[in-house]
Amino acid sequence: MGTENLQHTVITSMCGVCPAGCGVHVHLKGGQIDHMTPIKGHPQGIVCPRGMQAREIVYSPDRLLYPQQRTGARGEGHFRRITWDDAYTRIVDALRRIAADSGPEAVAIYTGRGNFEFGLNEMFAPDHTAESSANAVLFPFGSPNATGVGSLCYASYGMISSRACFGDYMRNVTEDLDHADLILVWGENPATDSPPLNLRRIKAAQKRGAKVVVIDHRRSETARATRAEWLGIRPGTDGALALGLIHVLLAEDLYDRPFVERWTHGFEALRRYVQEFPPERVAEITRIPADRIRALARAIGRARGCSILTYTGLEYSNSGVQAIRAVWTLQAIAGHLDTPGGKIIKMPHRLQPNRLLTPPPQNAPLPIGAEEYPLYYEVRREAHAALLPRAILEGKPYPIRALIISGASILTSWPNPALWRRALAALDFLVVINRFPTA
Ligand code: SF4
Incomplete structure (x- = not known):
C-alpha cells in the first residue's frame, strides 16, 4: 500500500530490525528509506531507537548482500564473493563429508537473537519445548546438536527459576x-x-x-x-x-x-x-x-x-x-x-503452533551438555553451548567438527572469548549467517 508523489513515498509495513513486529509507515525519499513513523492504533504504537536507525542498518556499506567464501586463514577477515548455488553446494558437500566421517552429530547449529524471525524459529523449534532459541533444522540431517543464545540468556530466568517458583x-x-x-x-x-x-x-x-x-x-x-x-x-x-x-x-x-x-x-x-x-x-x-x-x-x-x-x-x-x-x-x-x-x-494452555514438530533424530546420541545440564536439557531439548568448545577441542563426549552460526556473534557475547576463538579456529567447517560480518 503506498501513497506516492515524486519525492516522497510512504509504505505501510512492519519494522524488520528486531522480532517485535512494530507496525510502521516507512517514508522513502528517492526510493530509499528516510525514516519510519508508528502506525496510529497499532498495538506497539512505537518506533524505538533501534528502529529509528533502520536507514543506517539497511544501507550500511558493511551489510552483507551476497555469500562469501573465506580466502585467508580463519580470523584474518579475507573473503571472496561466490554465487548462492556455489555456497549451497559447498555447505551441503562439507556437511555430508563430515557426517560420513564422524556421524551427523559432529555438525552443530548455534542460533542467536538475530535469528529470532518468528516464522523460522517456530518452524524449526525442537519438539515439546515451550520456548527455544535453538533451530532444529539439523534434526532431520541426524544431528541432535541444536543450540543457541538460550544457553546464556532467558532459560534460567524464564524457564528454570519460574518453574521452580510457580510451576510454570x-x-x-x-x-x-x-x-x-x-x-x-x-x-x-x-x-x-x-x-x-x-x-x-x-x-x-x-x-x-x-x-x-x-x-x-x-x-x-x-x-x-x-x-x-x-x-x-x-x-x-x-x-x-x-x-x-x-x-x-x-x-x-x-x-x-x-x-x-x-x-x-x-x-x-x-x-x-x-x-x-x-x-x-x-x-x-x-x-x-x-x-x-x-x-x-x-x-x-x-x-x-x-x-x-x-x-x-x-x-x-x-x-x-x-x-x-x-x-x-x-x-x-x-x-x-x-x-x-x-x-x-495468565490463562494456561495458550496455542503454540508447531511445538509438536521437529523431533530429535532417532538413535542419535544425547546433545552436547545434556548430561551436565539436565534441567536445561529438560526444558529446552537442545545442546548446551557452554560445552561446545570442549567438544570441538577435546572431542568430549564426542567431536563437533562443523558449526553453523546464525544471527549471533559468539566471540562478543560469550565469556572467555579466547577459548571460543581457539574452538572456532579448530573447526573443520564453519558457516556464519548474518547481516554483517561478525567477530
Ligand atoms: S521499532 Fe524497535 S522494537 Fe519495533 S520492530 Fe523495530 S527495532 Fe523492534
Missing part, C-alpha cells in the same frame, strides 16, 4: 504494572527494551501515583527516565538483598500469613535461613545502607500491589537462578502473587 514458565506469568502502587525494576532496563513498552506503563503508573524503585549497579536509563529512587547495588549480590528484605518482612510480621500457610513449601527452612541475612550484614554484602533495606522491605510489605521487573542483571551472574528465586519468593510471601498490581498468572 514466565511466558505464562506477568506483572500487573497497571494496578501497582509500588514497582521495583531490579536488574532490568525497560528503557532500552525493543520496544520499550514497559517504560511507557511505568510512567503511566507514576502518573497515577505509583512509586518506582530501581535496583541496579548503575543509574540506568530507566532510573533516569523515571527519576526513580535508585539503590546502587554491588554486582552479583542481588540474592543477598532479597534474603535481607525477607528477613525484615518476617521480623516485622509484614508477610502474608494466609498465603504462606496455603501455598508454600519449606517456609520454616526459609525462616531459619534468612536469620543469616539481617540488614546490617546485607548492607556489608550489597553496599546498600541498612536503613534503606528496612525502608524498602516495609514499602513492599505495605504496598497494595507490588510489581517486580527483573531479568538479565540477576541472570547474568553467579547463582542467577537462586537470586531470581529469592526475589520472587520475596514478592510472593509479601502477598503480591496473583493479586492486582503484583505478579499474575
Whole structure:
C-alpha cells in the first residue's frame, strides 16, 4: 500500500530490525528509506531507537548482500564473493563429508537473537519445548546438536527459576504494572527494551501515583527516565538483598500469613535461613545502607500491589537462578502473587503452533551438555553451548567438527572469548549467517 508523489513515498509495513513486529509507515525519499513513523492504533504504537536507525542498518556499506567464501586463514577477515548455488553446494558437500566421517552429530547449529524471525524459529523449534532459541533444522540431517543464545540468556530466568517458583514458565506469568502502587525494576532496563513498552506503563503508573524503585549497579536509563529512587547495588549480590528484605518482612510480621500457610513449601527452612541475612550484614554484602533495606522491605510489605521487573542483571551472574528465586519468593510471601498490581498468572494452555514438530533424530546420541545440564536439557531439548568448545577441542563426549552460526556473534557475547576463538579456529567447517560480518 503506498501513497506516492515524486519525492516522497510512504509504505505501510512492519519494522524488520528486531522480532517485535512494530507496525510502521516507512517514508522513502528517492526510493530509499528516510525514516519510519508508528502506525496510529497499532498495538506497539512505537518506533524505538533501534528502529529509528533502520536507514543506517539497511544501507550500511558493511551489510552483507551476497555469500562469501573465506580466502585467508580463519580470523584474518579475507573473503571472496561466490554465487548462492556455489555456497549451497559447498555447505551441503562439507556437511555430508563430515557426517560420513564422524556421524551427523559432529555438525552443530548455534542460533542467536538475530535469528529470532518468528516464522523460522517456530518452524524449526525442537519438539515439546515451550520456548527455544535453538533451530532444529539439523534434526532431520541426524544431528541432535541444536543450540543457541538460550544457553546464556532467558532459560534460567524464564524457564528454570519460574518453574521452580510457580510451576510454570514466565511466558505464562506477568506483572500487573497497571494496578501497582509500588514497582521495583531490579536488574532490568525497560528503557532500552525493543520496544520499550514497559517504560511507557511505568510512567503511566507514576502518573497515577505509583512509586518506582530501581535496583541496579548503575543509574540506568530507566532510573533516569523515571527519576526513580535508585539503590546502587554491588554486582552479583542481588540474592543477598532479597534474603535481607525477607528477613525484615518476617521480623516485622509484614508477610502474608494466609498465603504462606496455603501455598508454600519449606517456609520454616526459609525462616531459619534468612536469620543469616539481617540488614546490617546485607548492607556489608550489597553496599546498600541498612536503613534503606528496612525502608524498602516495609514499602513492599505495605504496598497494595507490588510489581517486580527483573531479568538479565540477576541472570547474568553467579547463582542467577537462586537470586531470581529469592526475589520472587520475596514478592510472593509479601502477598503480591496473583493479586492486582503484583505478579499474575495468565490463562494456561495458550496455542503454540508447531511445538509438536521437529523431533530429535532417532538413535542419535544425547546433545552436547545434556548430561551436565539436565534441567536445561529438560526444558529446552537442545545442546548446551557452554560445552561446545570442549567438544570441538577435546572431542568430549564426542567431536563437533562443523558449526553453523546464525544471527549471533559468539566471540562478543560469550565469556572467555579466547577459548571460543581457539574452538572456532579448530573447526573443520564453519558457516556464519548474518547481516554483517561478525567477530
Ligand atoms: S522494537 Fe524497535 S527495532 Fe523492534 S520492530 Fe519495533 S521499532 Fe523495530
